[in-house]
Structures are given as structure tokens and as C-alpha cells.
Amino acid sequence: MPLNNLIQNATQTLVDHLEELTALDQAIGDGDHGLNMKRGAQAIQAKLEDLRAMPLNDALKTMGKTCVAMIGGSSGPVFGTLLMTLGKELPEQATADDLAVALRRSIEALTRLGKAEVGQKTLLDVLDPVQKVLAEGGPDLIARVRQCAFDSALATADMDATRGRSSFLGDRAKGHVDPGSRSMALIIGSVCDSLTTA
DSSP: OOHHHHHHHHHHHHHHTHHHHHHHHHHHSOSOHHHHHHHHHHHHHTTHHHHHTSOHHHHHHHHHHHHHHHSOTTHHHHHHHHHHHHHHHSOSSOOHHHHHHHHHHHHHHHHHHHOOOTTSSSTHHHHHHHHHHHHHOOTTHHHHHHHHHHHHHHHGGGSOOOSSGGGGGGGGGTTSOOHHHHHHHHHHHHHHHHHHHO
16 A cells, blocks of 8 residues: 555544544543644645655654644654654665564653653553564464554553653543553554555
């Protein structure tokens, strides 16, 4: 599947889940995550023609810079850093092994950025297990990555929040899925679906 189609599908998934992401963030945050992700997604969609002509690395870096500029709150730097680090680390003809290595470097960059760690109810709790599945490789890899992303996002409901606005809620954050983790799972799920149907 052409890169611009994959980008269109992933960004549209975020737009389509605006209400769900907003509701998740209203429960444990300030309620603007859905709108922020929609704004960033549509800003990337507006650049699809330019992105179509770019190598993968440059496209990822451009999308990352767009996230930083257009997505409010902490999500802009977080998703921007993720994309820009992937753009820096991935070779042009990337394999699953290459993606696993690049994703590990991205997780390290996000850990430095937000002083967050796995297990603190953030999108790292989706990225880390997905990275491990990629590193393992094996049959049905795309399907296993997809399932891992959604299961891992759901599992954040049982975690204590120690980073971000939800950390102020203490036990009241329990039972609620982390909005950033859900957004990350939606993106990964859309990419996997696009690759499966390509």
C-alpha cells in the first residue's frame, strides 16, 4: 500500500474516534485529547500530497514536526518525538527487525522527554509490548502486533497513573483507559489493517 494511503487511514482513524478519545480524557484528564489528536491528524492530512513524494524517513520527520506544531498539550511533543525518532532511526527499506530497533530507540527518547517509564499508564505501555512482539518476529506478526496494541491499551485501565494530569486523581484514575495509549493503539491497529489489506 502506498505510504500516503497508510497515512490517510491512520490519521482518519483518530478523527473518527474523536468522541471516544474525548470521553476517555474527560474521565482522567482535561478533556481535550480527542480534539488535539484530530487537529494533528487533519494537519497531516493537509500535507498528504507533499508526503507522497518524500522518502519514508522524511515523511515521518515531517509528520513529527507537524504534531509538535499542531497538537496541544503534552501529546504534541510526545507523538512528534516518536515520529521524528522513527524517521531518524529507520532505514529506507525497513524490515520488522529494523522497526523493532527504531521503536526501542523511540521509547528511550520518550522516556527521556517525559521522565516516564513503562507501567505508569502512558502510551509507553502500548509501545513497549508492541516493540517486544516485533523483536520476537515469527508467524502472523502483523496480527499479533495489532492484538498486542489493543490489549495493552485496555490494560492501562488497571494501572496506577503516576505521570500527567491523571496522576492527581490517585485511585480514581483506576478503571479508565489512558487516552494516549488508546490513540497509539488506534494508530498501530490502522497501520496493521492497511498492511493486511494491501
